Every structure is written in C-alpha cells, then in structure tokens.
Amino acid sequence: MSSRSHEQALAALLSQLALSFDGAILGAALAYAAVRSILNYAANSKSLAKIRKSPTVSVSDLRSLLQNHDQDHQDQEHNIVIVRGHVEAKSAVDGTWKKSSRPPNVLLSHESADKAVILQRTQTCIYNEWKGFLGWTSELRALFGRSLKEQETTLLRTVPFILVEGGQWPQSDYVIVNMDGSRHPLPLTTVYHQLQPIVASRYTFIQALFGHEYPVGVLHEEKILPLGKCISAVGFCNSKNGIPEIKSCKDLPYFLADMTKDQMVADLAFKAKILLWSGIVLGSLSIGVLGFAVMRNWNKWKAWRQRHSQQPSRVSGGDVSQIDEDEEAGDVPDGQLCVICLMRRRRSAFIPCGHLACCHSCAISVESEVSPKCPLCRQAIRNSIRIFES
Structure with a gap:
C-alpha cells in the first residue's frame, strides 16, 4: 500500500473520530482550545500590565x-x-x-x-x-x-x-x-x-x-x-x-x-490580541458545533423513544411466536438466511435503502437501536416493512 493511501486512511480515521456523536468530539476539542486561549490571554494581559508599570x-x-x-x-x-x-x-x-x-x-x-x-x-x-x-x-x-x-x-x-x-x-x-x-x-x-x-x-x-x-x-x-x-x-x-x-x-x-521596553509591550499587546480573537472564534465555533450535536442526539433519542413505544403494538402476543415458527419452518437456503441470526429466512426490507437482509425479529431489534442502520450498507433507516411471498 502506498504512503498516499496511508495518509488518506489516516485522514479519514481522524475525521470520523472528530465527527463522531454528530460532531460532539470536535466541539469538545474546540471548547478546550478556546479555554486554553482565554487562559493564555489572561496570563499575557497580566504580564503586559506588569511590564507597562515597570x-x-x-x-x-x-x-x-x-x-x-x-x-x-x-x-x-x-x-x-x-x-x-x-x-x-x-x-x-x-x-x-x-x-x-x-x-x-x-x-x-x-x-x-x-x-x-x-x-x-x-x-x-x-x-x-x-x-x-x-x-x-x-x-x-x-x-x-x-x-x-x-x-x-x-x-x-x-x-x-x-x-x-x-x-x-x-x-x-x-x-x-x-x-x-x-x-x-x-x-x-x-x-x-x-x-x-x-x-x-x-x-x-x-x-x-x-x-x-x-x-x-x-x-x-x-x-x-x-x-x-x-x-x-x-x-x-x-x-x-x-x-x-x-x-x-x-x-x-x-x-x-x-528588546527594549517598547518592543516588549508591542509584542505582548499583539500576542494578547491574537489570543483574544482566537478564544472568541474557537469558543463561537465550539458552541455552534456542540449545540448542533445536542439537537441531533436529542432528536435521535426522541425518535428512538417513539419507535420503542410503538414496538409492542407491532409485535404482540402470539404473533411473534407464529412469525418465528413460519420463518424457521423448513430448510432455508444460505442465500436467504438472516444476516444477523443466520437461522431464519429474510422477511423484512429496510426503508429507505430497500435491502432485504433480516428476519422480522432481527429487523425489529435493529429498529429499536438509538441510531438504526442497515447491516449491509450502514445507511440510516427509518423503519422496515415485512415482505410476503405470494
């Protein structure tokens, strides 16, 4: 593998890590950098005041x-x-x-x-x-x-x-x-x-x-x-x-x-200005990124709660056992086995990707996750639909 592909893989890994949890990691890193900039600005301003008075x-x-x-x-x-x-x-x-x-x-x-x-x-x-x-x-x-x-x-x-x-x-x-x-x-x-x-x-x-x-x-x-x-x-x-x-x-x-005193004062004043604006810019970016991450995760959690509350009505009582008996009945070819349990026949297709990958029980389990994704293409899914053979 060439060094260029290594660099691309490392860049992809770092970007995926920074954008995990909808950018919460990136927002926390920006907030840390903003706090450090403000603390350095305070120390620099204190030194500037002392040198001006000296x-x-x-x-x-x-x-x-x-x-x-x-x-x-x-x-x-x-x-x-x-x-x-x-x-x-x-x-x-x-x-x-x-x-x-x-x-x-x-x-x-x-x-x-x-x-x-x-x-x-x-x-x-x-x-x-x-x-x-x-x-x-x-x-x-x-x-x-x-x-x-x-x-x-x-x-x-x-x-x-x-x-x-x-x-x-x-x-x-x-x-x-x-x-x-x-x-x-x-x-x-x-x-x-x-x-x-x-x-x-x-x-x-x-x-x-x-x-x-x-x-x-x-x-x-x-x-x-x-x-x-x-x-x-x-x-x-x-x-x-x-x-x-x-x-x-x-x-x-x-x-x-x-340097002379005037040169020291000018140098510290310039550094203080840079640190102050860096803290303001990084702080504003961190607030925006963290706010976006909080809203995205809050909406995901509400959608998960809504799906979780609807699951009992979709699979209740003896329906699940009847579905399991139907799906496990007979020999299932390897190409039609559920990709998760590898026991039952594929019966449910995910929306919107349309992949027929899981049995009905495993599809319900995937839907109940906080961030449900298709096990084949890893695309985010909204729900699933059961497929019946004529």
Missing part, C-alpha cells in the same frame, strides 16, 4: 531607585524593573584578575574563540521523512511525536555575570544577574552551525522499507552570550550586601532579551 532605569540609577523602594516599604511586585546594559563577567569586579590577563571564569567558544558568559552546544539528530511501504508506525509517530528516544542533546554552561554601563565601564556601577531558577529563553548569538551527514548502514534499506526512522545527519550548533552585548533584564531587583541584584519573575515571559 520603570526603565540605567545601571547607574538603579541604586538610588532601590533606596527609594526600601524607604517606602513597598512589596516585591513593585521592585520589578527593566534594566538595559552591557554584559560583563562578574570576575571583572571581584578583583580576581589583572588588566594584563584575561578574566578567569570566562567561557571561550571553541569555534569562534569569542569570550562569553553563557555557552550552549546542541547536537540534533535528523531523521528521514520517507514513510516506506509499511509505514503506519511512522504515520503515528508523525502525529503524536516522532520518537520516544532523545533526538537532541544540549550542553549549557554559565558563569556569573553582571550588567554595566557600556560607555562608562569600568567606572560605572553594575547589577548582578541571578540566573537561579530561570527557565526563560536567552538572547544567544549563533557562532557555529554545521550539518554532518551520517553514512547509511547495512540495515538502513530494511528500516526504510518498513517505514522505520533512521538518522541521516547530525546538526551541530554553538550559541553564546558574548561579552559586551547590550541586553535588557526584566525582573525583581533587590539590594544584596549593598549591591543591586536582578532575578527573573516566573509570571513574566521575559528575563534577558534583546
């Missing part, structure tokens, strides 16, 4: 700002500030190096030889995209995650660093950057990027034939936060032993960034 200060003005905060006895939330400065190693102010030597505890890029305070090396294994002749497993991996094994290994090294005034250093003040507990994205600069191909082994053709993934290359990357780079730090700022220190805030999406 003052933007230089490193030299930070000490006086902290003294005013301590005198006013304000809570920690009002200590959120935005400081823009240049990256410098903390060892430069510890007195652990002389002017004639390079600072200790400064990382050095193996590829570009640039000095940095954060060094990140990443190795990413790239797998093939061919699904193979029997590639159902790769179809599912592409849908729910390519593979359970780790495809990327990352080595992150950091050294203590500070932010200083670019034009006034080393005479200006500085602020210590506390990276403890921060999981925010870092404004790293890529200094090395190379793709190394992997030679195919003797088992590669067999893996490809059955749709199993096999590696075709390894991507090597090296990113650094170099000395002298101008960045913005957003977070809680406190005085520790008389020295300003800034630490990340978990409620904010930024900690160290290339």
Whole structure:
C-alpha cells in the first residue's frame, strides 16, 4: 500500500473520530482550545500590565531607585524593573584578575574563540521523512511525536555575570544577574552551525522499507552570550550586601532579551490580541458545533423513544411466536438466511435503502437501536416493512 493511501486512511480515521456523536468530539476539542486561549490571554494581559508599570532605569540609577523602594516599604511586585546594559563577567569586579590577563571564569567558544558568559552546544539528530511501504508506525509517530528516544542533546554552561554601563565601564556601577531558577529563553548569538551527514548502514534499506526512522545527519550548533552585548533584564531587583541584584519573575515571559521596553509591550499587546480573537472564534465555533450535536442526539433519542413505544403494538402476543415458527419452518437456503441470526429466512426490507437482509425479529431489534442502520450498507433507516411471498 502506498504512503498516499496511508495518509488518506489516516485522514479519514481522524475525521470520523472528530465527527463522531454528530460532531460532539470536535466541539469538545474546540471548547478546550478556546479555554486554553482565554487562559493564555489572561496570563499575557497580566504580564503586559506588569511590564507597562515597570520603570526603565540605567545601571547607574538603579541604586538610588532601590533606596527609594526600601524607604517606602513597598512589596516585591513593585521592585520589578527593566534594566538595559552591557554584559560583563562578574570576575571583572571581584578583583580576581589583572588588566594584563584575561578574566578567569570566562567561557571561550571553541569555534569562534569569542569570550562569553553563557555557552550552549546542541547536537540534533535528523531523521528521514520517507514513510516506506509499511509505514503506519511512522504515520503515528508523525502525529503524536516522532520518537520516544532523545533526538537532541544540549550542553549549557554559565558563569556569573553582571550588567554595566557600556560607555562608562569600568567606572560605572553594575547589577548582578541571578540566573537561579530561570527557565526563560536567552538572547544567544549563533557562532557555529554545521550539518554532518551520517553514512547509511547495512540495515538502513530494511528500516526504510518498513517505514522505520533512521538518522541521516547530525546538526551541530554553538550559541553564546558574548561579552559586551547590550541586553535588557526584566525582573525583581533587590539590594544584596549593598549591591543591586536582578532575578527573573516566573509570571513574566521575559528575563534577558534583546528588546527594549517598547518592543516588549508591542509584542505582548499583539500576542494578547491574537489570543483574544482566537478564544472568541474557537469558543463561537465550539458552541455552534456542540449545540448542533445536542439537537441531533436529542432528536435521535426522541425518535428512538417513539419507535420503542410503538414496538409492542407491532409485535404482540402470539404473533411473534407464529412469525418465528413460519420463518424457521423448513430448510432455508444460505442465500436467504438472516444476516444477523443466520437461522431464519429474510422477511423484512429496510426503508429507505430497500435491502432485504433480516428476519422480522432481527429487523425489529435493529429498529429499536438509538441510531438504526442497515447491516449491509450502514445507511440510516427509518423503519422496515415485512415482505410476503405470494
């Protein structure tokens, strides 16, 4: 079977699952996505309000700002500030190096030889995209995650660093950057990027034939936060032993960034607008789909109740036993046996498809279901009619 037919079968399966119960599954999924969008919008709006209220200060003005905060006895939330400065190693102010030597505890890029305070090396294994002749497993991996094994290994090294005034250093003040507990994205600069191909082994053709993934290359990357780079730090700022220190805030999406305050506000405002309209659109669609599903299932249930209440009058007393005796009398050819019980003769035709497939008793059982369907063509049926031979 070709990969195209696999894709069509998978698409048909997903569409059938989404539209099951007259679209109730699809409506529930849309409602979940709408709720997530609204929650993300609320969190984004809260972060936007905090960043708008946060003052933007230089490193030299930070000490006086902290003294005013301590005198006013304000809570920690009002200590959120935005400081823009240049990256410098903390060892430069510890007195652990002389002017004639390079600072200790400064990382050095193996590829570009640039000095940095954060060094990140990443190795990413790239797998093939061919699904193979029997590639159902790769179809599912592409849908729910390519593979359970780790495809990327990352080595992150950091050294203590500070932010200083670019034009006034080393005479200006500085602020210590506390990276403890921060999981925010870092404004790293890529200094090395190379793709190394992997030679195919003797088992590669067999893996490809059955749709199993096999590696075709390894991507090597090296990113650094170099000395002298101008960045913005957003977070809680406190005085520790008389020295300003800034630490990340978990409620904010930024900690160290290339953007200024105005760029952060514009970026968060745009994201908030997208999340809000996404929640409104998805919520409206989910209400419509769920409402349609509820009405369809309610009508089906009422029709089932109506048919169920009419069944006793149609098959009552000794009529059923007489019908069973008539249908079971004599030998019935295989081509005329009921497709459900395989014991009695076919006597009832379904409407509107017209298939003569069941005996009278089995036809009544099919009609009593919530969503009755013809056992041959699976078309929805309204009722059945008994066929008498002349």
